[in-house]
Amino acid sequence: MVKVITYGTYDLLHYGHIKLLERAKALGDYLIVGVTADDFDKTRGKINVQQSLMERIEAVRATGLADKIIVEEYEGQKIDDIRRYDVDIFTVGSDWIGKFDYLKEYCKVVYLERTEGVSSSEIRSEERKVRLGIIGDSHIAKKYIREAQYVNGLEIAGVCTENSKYFEEIPFITQDYDRLLEEVDAVYIVSTPEHHYEQIQSALEKGRHVLCEPPVALNERQSTELFSLAAKKGCILMDALKTAYATAYSRLLLLAKEGKIGEIYSVDATCTSLRSIAEDAWDSICDWGPTAMLPIFNILGNDYKTKNIITHIDDDGHDQFTKITFLYDHAVASATVAKGVKSEGELIISGTRGYIYVPAPWWKTDYFEIRYEDASQNKRYFYQLDGEGIRYELVAFTRAIGSGRNLACVDNKVSNKICDVIGNFYSKVDCAVI
Numbered sequence: 412m413v414k415v416i417t418y419g420t421y422d423l424l425h426y427g428h429i430k431l432l433e434r435a436k437a438l439g440d441y442l443i444v445g446v447t448a449d450d451f452d453k454t455r456g457k458i459n460v461q462q463s464l465m466e467r468i469e470a471v472r473a474t475g476l477a478d479k480i481i482v483e484e485y486e487g488q489k490i491d492d493i494r495r496y497d498v499d500i501f502t503v504g505s506d507w508i509g510k511f512d513y514l515k516e517y518c519k520v521v522y523l524e525r526t527e528g529v530s531s532s533e534i535r536s537e538e539r540k541v542r543l544g545i546i547g548d549s550h551i552a553k554k555y556i557r558e559a560q561y562v563n564g565l566e567i568a569g570v571c572t573e574n575s576k577y578f579e580e581i582p583f584i585t586q587d588y589d590r591l592l593e594e595v596d597a598v599y600i601v602s603t604p605e606h607h608y609e610q611i612q613s614a615l616e617k618g619r620h621v622l623c624e625p626p627v628a629l630n631e632r633q634s635t636e637l638f639s640l641a642a643k644k645g646c647i648l649m650d651a652l653k654t655a656y657a658t659a660y661s662r663l664l665l666l667a668k669e670g671k672i673g674e675i676y677s678v679d680a681t682c683t684s685l686r687s688i689a690e691d692a693w694d695s696i697c698d699w700g701p702t703a704m705l706p707i708f709n710i711l712g713n714d715y716k717t718k719n720i721i722t723h724i725d726d727d728g729h730d731q732f733t734k735i736t737f738l739y740d741h742a743v744a745s746a747t748v749a750k751g752v753k754s755e756g757e758l759i760i761s762g763t764r765g766y767i768y769v770p771a772p773w774w775k776t777d778y779f780e781i782r783y784e785d786a787s788q789n790k791r792y793f794y795q796l797d798g799e800g801i802r803y804e805l806v807a808f809t810r811a812i813g814s815g816r817n818l819a820c821v822d823n824k825v826s827n828k829i830c831d832v833i834g835n836f837y838s839k840v841d842c843a844v845i
Contacts, residue, residue, distance in 0.1 A: 413439030415500045416492060418483055420447045422460045424470040427525060432476045434523045435502045443496055444477040448484045450658060450794070461810055493517045541620075541809050542568035544591045545578075546610060547601035551624065553577050555599055558802040565809050568595050592617050597812060599651065600624060604697045608633045611648065615640045620647040622808050625701035627826055630834030634827045647811045653800035654702055654774040655820035656807060660800075662792060663760075663767055663779050664709055671781055672762030676742050678707045679759045682774060683749040695730045696722075696836050699748035701829045702774050705821070706758055707737060707744040713828040715739050720835065720842040725751070735832065775799050 417435045421428055436442045446468050471477055481492065493501060501514050502521040514520050543565055545552050559565050569583035571591040578584055585591055588610065597620035600610050608628045614621050627650055628634040641648035654660055667675060682699035715737040722733040732749040747754065756771035765783035769776050777796035782789050811818040835841055
């Protein structure tokens with residue numbers, strides 16, 4: 412029996428995929444199809460995959476061409492698979508000619524002609540094109556413009572701003588927000604937080620999808636109202652907390668919840684910078700607070716018993732430094748944020764068996780450690796992080812719009828609780844000023 416093996420992402424399975432699988436099948440008696448895992452695709456720069464791994468596996472299975480389906484998860488797996496399954500022929504499309512010649516040491520290598528005129532990238536770009544507008548004057552918007560070029564089916568169509576110096580390459584610039592909404596399908600809001608509620612509401616009322624820098628509102632009532640309005644209008648409203656979209660962050664959450672460090676008793680997150688509040692008019696609690704509170708609510712949940720906010724207000728009325736402590740039934744947590752006060756920007760999750768340590772700046776992490784009493788058991792985890800997580804966030808937003816399903820990595824309840832704490836800060840509930 413001649414065994415053949417081939418690999419691919421098989422996103423939005425199309426005629427070209429099927430023809431390639433048919434040709435691969437014809438090379439032997441038994442066809443093994445490797446479907447690439449989501450994380451492995453990211454390491455190869457394929458971030459625009461629209462379907463989940465299980466959806467892609469089911470699509471390949473439905474063709475009836477694969478005798479066995481496996482998942483490709485790491486670099487070098489092809490050699491391991493060829494040996495494990497005693498493969499005779501390795502085959503891929505002709506666009507990879509020469510790339511896999513090194514496998515000739517292990518089996519025969521065949522490059523098959525691809526079907527011209529069809530590709531998953533073209534399908535994603537054509538079928539799911541979203542015209543995105545930006546509102547705000549922040550330099551952060553430049554990062555989103557840069558990262559948007561890596562996302563298939565997403566186009567920066569215009570900007571509403573009073574400071575055009577960041578957006579010279581954008582063809583449509585206006586100071587009229589309603590005019591911008593007429594030209595786009597969705598908006599990314601990076602204006603100052605006091606404007607978020609009205610701007611999100613206006614966009615949703617016009618049927619526009621919204622990606623908003625957190626907080627989405629300055630209290631829980633407004634936040635809850637906005638998410639309800641989005642559901643009523645059939646629109647996507649997502650919190651633009653880019654850390655939530657970093658692979659390393661999602662993996663450390665899984666490991667923590669799986670009990671790798673035992674029962675968790677403490678989560679401590681610090682986010683600080685010496686950047687002046689005068690530069691962007693964002694208080695520390697709004698600029699850093701959502702990021703610092705994210706792992707606390709993700710790991711310990713939203714139902715804390717009590718909280719205490721301690722803050723230092725500068726001469727201009729802004730919080731230069733704020734520390735929030737949360738008391739749970741069986742755990743404690745702290746979120747320390749500052750603009751004008753500097754500290755080590757680390758994340759530490761403490762458990763009964765060990766602790767997870769994420770070095771500064773933890774919110775941009777591609778690396779973390781699990782440390783134990785016996786240091787020989789310590790383990791380090793490395794994951795690729797492109798564009799600070801922004802491009803993954805934009806991919807999720809674009810996919811959500813295309814599918815009509817909210818694919819946000821930040822739960823609405825978490826967004827609401829963040830807004831609740833910020834609302835308490837401004838109304839001075841559970842708050843002391845030093």
